[in-house]
Amino acid sequence: MAAAPFIGTVGATAVNKQVSSAPQSVAAAPAAAKAQVRQVVLKTGMAGGKMVYLDEKGNANPVLRGNVGDTIEVTISSGEGAEHDIVFEGLNVTSPKFDRKSGPVKVSFKLAQSGKFTYFCSIPGHRQIGMEGTLEVTGPADASAAAKPAAKVMGAAPATSTGGVAAIAPAAANAVVISQDPNAVPRPLGARAPQLVKYAIETVELEGRLDDGTTFTYWTFAKKVPGPMLRVKEGDTVEVALTNNPNSKAVHSIDLHAATGGLGGGESTQVAPGETKTITFKALNPGLYVYHCATPSVAHHISAGMYGLILVEPKAGLPKVDKEFYVMQGDLYTKHAFGTKGHHEYSQERAADELPTYYTFNGSVGALTKEHKMSVKVGETVRVFFGVGGPNKVSSFHVIGEIFDRVYSEGATNTVKQNVQTTLVPAGGATITEFKVQYPGKYLLVDHSLSRAGKGLVGALEVTGKADGTVYKASDKPMADMAH
Ligand SMILES: [Cu+2]
Structure with missing residues (x-):
């Protein structure tokens, strides 16, 4: 202008x-x-x-x-x-x-x-x-x-006017990988008495890789999307010190759905650049909870990457499994269409209309297929801590070629559903799925609203090991009883 x-x-x-x-x-x-x-x-x-x-x-x-x-x-x-x-x-x-x-x-x-x-x-x-x-x-x-x-x-041209969409800027040369490693799950806490658990989290705005040749200015908790997974025990007292990096352009905050009171922390953690604010809450209810930035426009802060999960383990803990993963889904709104090379700008208009241009698992296109690996062996038991940061879209979470043996719907650890194909996860909600892998190959993580796979939403779980022909077999030959 x-x-x-x-x-x-x-x-x-x-x-x-x-x-x-x-x-x-x-x-x-x-x-x-x-x-x-x-x-x-x-x-x-x-x-x-x-x-x-x-x-x-x-x-x-x-x-x-x-x-x-x-x-x-x-x-x-x-x-x-x-x-x-x-x-x-x-x-x-x-x-x-x-x-x-x-x-x-x-x-x-x-x-x-x-x-x-x-x-x-x-x-x-x-x-x-x-x-x-x-x-x-x-x-x-x-x-x-x-x-x-x-x-x-x-006579100033109104700066708020959007006009036509300008040409996209070149991709940021200093863009970094912002996607969270799905293997970055804190260890199970085991049986222990409630204690004080302290977290220090920094909010950081940075240029990140969105896709090949494509960048976006992410707003993050600790430089990753989603932010770090937190793991506490039912009855613990949790202290969260939130520091906003001095180079931030925006105020940031944290609202933890696992906290009771004070807007989950959003009321008293509005942190200006360079400052720190601390909240303390008691983890009263076990379950898997989303946390997110709660600074207006909240949808913008969440869409730009400010969300994560906090697990409040029930007193008895969760059953032991061989491998745990941390995956979150987000919807992103950019002025230019999906696939446009360059540096994307956030679109307030598209967000208001809830028309995402990108959907991601762990913050970027290819986060769970190129940037990080999810691998297990035949016979192992797998648990996926899955959440939807959103801000807006619910997920029909599904793993192609696999059946969830157990689902803790909506992250509620006291109820278990068995033998689930697809589980619904609300925006600002979470689920825990568990399954044993019985056959090798590549299993795709998707939202079964499958148009979204074409906008970036796909992950892959690699399973290695011996193929058991009684579990699954493919053949080019016609079926025996159809051959004559
Ligand atoms: Cu924020």
Whole structure:
């Protein structure tokens, strides 16, 4: 977007020569005053779990005032370090985005009409969590000011306009593998008394490989999608210290479905870049639970990779198996279609319509077929801890060529279903499936809504060992009783 003439960053040449000569309190707006330049200094911050704009006195979302004909000059910076902007709705005024690194930015515009206007942050979710205030413009409409074409004084192209889809950017050269290793399952805890378990988790935003030649800016717990699997015991006290990496552009948080109270932690873990917040909860209920970021827009944070599983083992533990795996499904919304090479951008519009361009197991296309291996031997028993981060789509989890001997539906460890072909896993839900492998070959993990396999959703379990012809046999010959 081309910057309008009145938009510039601080440090550039003054956007208005009158700025320093006529500083005015924004609160006072004498009705009959002649046109003035009104300087407003704002910074963003967190207050009571909300994101807000703060004036120099610390007032949250202050009412800004001016008269028709005045020029409002806003200097705004990120107090807590995350990325924001300020939009004056109905006035076609949008600031450049700013964060800790960019320093303050400035917007300046002339008030051409009286009325009440809303200002807000256009980063998805930020307005909803508090970044919204009012600009009151008083005084009779100055005919000369009002008559001027809006384009002259307020001619910025609205930055919120999506327009057509621009060409995709090249794939990020520094992209890393973000997919979680499905073998990264903590060991069973065994029989032990309840204890205090401490986790320190860092939220990190980074360029990651989405597919071959394709990258995406992931938001992660500990640089992997899903985040680390946590394993505690029923009755344990769990301490989670969440640190947001100083280079983050967004605030992040954690809501653990295994926790009771405080929005699962989402209420008190809204962490600004560079900061740490800690919650402690008692693991009252056994089961397999999802955790996820709970910072608006929550769907964006989850879709970008911020989810994981926490297992609360029942007191007696789970039955012993030979091999455990950790797999999670996610749906991702990008501006460009599946398969487009380059660096994909998140699409708020597609997310709102729940039309994913990508589906993944463990965060990327090929995570469980190329980036990591899942292998077992004939005769071994397998357990898959499977969760759906979503944010939106449920999974019809199925392993092609295998039958789940046991399913702990919805992750509830006290009930077991036997002999299940496909199990339904809700968004923000989980399941535990167990099966013995009796025949070698490649078993495909899928969501049986199979169109999704064409958008990246397939994994593979390799089974090696001796083939037992009584379990399965293939032949080119016609069946004996059909031969004559
Ligand atoms: Cu987040």
